[in-house]
Amino acid sequence: MTTVSDPAVQRTAGGFGHPRHGGAGTAGQASGRQPLTGAGQDDVYVEPGLTPLMAREANRSALTSLLDSAGVPYFAVRGTSDHGTVVAVAEADRERVLGVVFRGLGQYPGHLSVIDPEAPRPARPVSSRDPKAWRDVATARVLQVSWYRTDPGRHLLLGHEYGCAIEFWRPHGTHLVAPRANRATWAVAAGGTNVLGAARMFSRFVSDWTPRHLAPALATRPEFLVNCADDITFPVDAVYTWVDGNDPVWQQRKAQAKGEVYHAESASDARFISRDELRYSVRSLHLFAPWIRNIYIVTDDQVPAWLREDVPGLRIATHREIFRRPEDLPTFNSHSIESQLHHIEGLAEHFLYFNDDMFIGRPVAPHAFFTPSGTARYFPSRNRIPQGPVAETDTPVDAACKNNRALLRERFGRVITQPMEHIPYALRRSAMEEAERDFPEAWARTSASRFRAMTDLSPTSSFALYYAALTGRAQPGSMPFTYLQLAVPDLADRLQRLLDGRNQDSFCLNDAFSTPEDIEAQQELLDGFLNAYFPTPSPYER
Incomplete structure (x- = not known):
């Protein structure tokens, strides 16, 4: 292609x-x-x-x-x-x-x-x-x-x-x-x-x-008509978390809770902006992963304006539906929301978790994420988790990784050293359920954190993956992918190379630090890129 x-x-x-x-x-x-x-x-x-x-x-x-x-x-x-x-x-x-x-x-x-x-x-x-x-x-x-x-x-x-x-x-x-x-x-x-x-x-x-x-x-x-040893016959679902940061009702809820923010990145408006990436990420599944059974979009009582809810195969799952403790809501912490994804009713044992800025870049088989026996694949980063205990200077990501490391070392006697790449996370529902039971206090603290906190775990992007690996349900893998931070001066050139090549199984267009001025300039570039890369609407669009 x-x-x-x-x-x-x-x-x-x-x-x-x-x-x-x-x-x-x-x-x-x-x-x-x-x-x-x-x-x-x-x-x-x-x-x-x-x-x-x-x-x-x-x-x-x-x-x-x-x-x-x-x-x-x-x-x-x-x-x-x-x-x-x-x-x-x-x-x-x-x-x-x-x-x-x-x-x-x-x-x-x-x-x-x-x-x-x-x-x-x-x-x-x-x-x-x-x-x-x-x-x-x-x-x-x-x-x-x-x-x-x-x-x-x-x-x-x-x-x-x-x-x-x-x-x-x-x-x-x-x-x-x-x-x-x-x-x-x-x-x-x-x-x-x-x-x-x-x-x-x-x-x-x-x-x-x-x-x-x-x-x-x-x-x-x-x-x-035989089931070969390398066939994958179990269902695989996809889960997204999504927020419309321009929704005034949501903005009011966030403003009332903002006093708990501890780190500038945690409350950065860029983290909550909807650039319509979700529409195109769902298109990427329609184009390149038609083996997905169901898509679940987890939201805070929000529905994307472009989304049709009457088409089988996609469902909105609200925070109120999946959170086991109503007092933890509202939350503006992705770690908190991710700690509850395995409570989605009807969710398959094997599922892929996407941030809405993650995309499938070309046709991939489920074998890229799971083995035929059901073992999940995880994708360790080339980076390393900083040594030592959590410090005030840590980013929210590093703090959560350190918390993950401490709990897993205590439970399994193994030390994790690498975070994960920004590739869709292949998860086992049973592993998340067991991790919540094994670490109830840490899990509950994460669920209750309205913004990213120094005590958070990172449930889906690290903890559950390593927990599955240490209990025999996950193994390391590799995949051609690209991680692109939008707040770079040569964004146009990088997007064009990605579009011309189309040689990545997945890519992530991440944004945590853009200013309002950056966002306006980026949007035109992103609109052109996403429409060119994913020109075919999914069945779920109005």
Whole structure:
């Protein structure tokens, strides 16, 4: 997936879903719009509502529509790539397959590559308009077909990796044998019949909770319907904490409680500003983590103005709902709120906790955050927790880390030395429940702190992760990510590099120290960046 500049996109057309003219072709959108041709340019099709999962499914549907139009039997294969799909056809049907693919790509030009399973690196895709694309198809064991797609604003380009591969399976006795390895089997019964397989069997980017219209069940063979050792089948939820610092009712509550502030950073207005990051972070899940089951947004009786609450899969959870001690409210301390997240009704055992300034940066599988056995992954920082007891000069973050360290050393005899990176925190609900029971006084003090206090724990960003690790439920991991502090003079350049690269699994746009003057200048940059990086609205937006 890459960023697209306007000159690169020379053709527009609808998506590929159903054949337009009987057996003639793939796939034009129902509107019948045709590509706009530009001499010498590749074909790129504009798709409203574009997501990687949509591009993957549209390419698969386009190709299987071609095979259906020619009466060619096929079945889905559990391939080794999560981005694209794979269908198998019998070698005996090669001529019919190549004929219908040639006609389809003639009507709606796309890209083609011949895949050699033994080659050290994959072949580059070639435009189907180029005769070179067809040079070796007569003997190819695997072909990959794709139609490049972009969003109406031309910010995303979803290319060949989201295509559909055709594998030619050869007969061997009573079986058909695969031309290359897949995730399940080398052979299927030649006389076998198709069955439906759940979409999650064919990509780790899909779960049993992904909407069926985005990831339908596929016709496959029974040999593929097994739960492999590396499958993740348990649900994963996402939790956000969010506040609208411009809400006058909330501001009044905060002003009444402000006398308890001990550190300038704790009450900094920048900590409570809503820059609409939440909207775009939820978009990042819709685009790049469609395996999330439910999203919970924890608020102080606030609802984002853009949010639809009538769409399944997202729910507001108020502080009043999750706090076990009503006298701890109102609170303006993220540590306090985080200490109660495991009380969300219906929350999965495995969940990701996001600050609203955290984003998924490209398609990731749940395996980035959890192992198939359910072990959570945490991401230690290169920084170190300062030595010694809590001091007045400590930041709220360092003070909480020191408190974490003291309790965990007393309980487990181990010393934690690293805070965590600003990467979505993979948490186990049971570990948080047990930590609250094991350390009731420290947990209660944190819950009761209306602003960050010297006695706080940092429940989600450190304590619960290390507690899970020391009780056998978490392990260290690594992930390509970026942490960007907004109060930097070269913010525009850094945002542009992040947008151009799109090579980070996650990133955080953090702000604790911006002045009102900074905020006004930053907002225009952020608006442009976030709309370009996440151009497709989620289903939860008005």
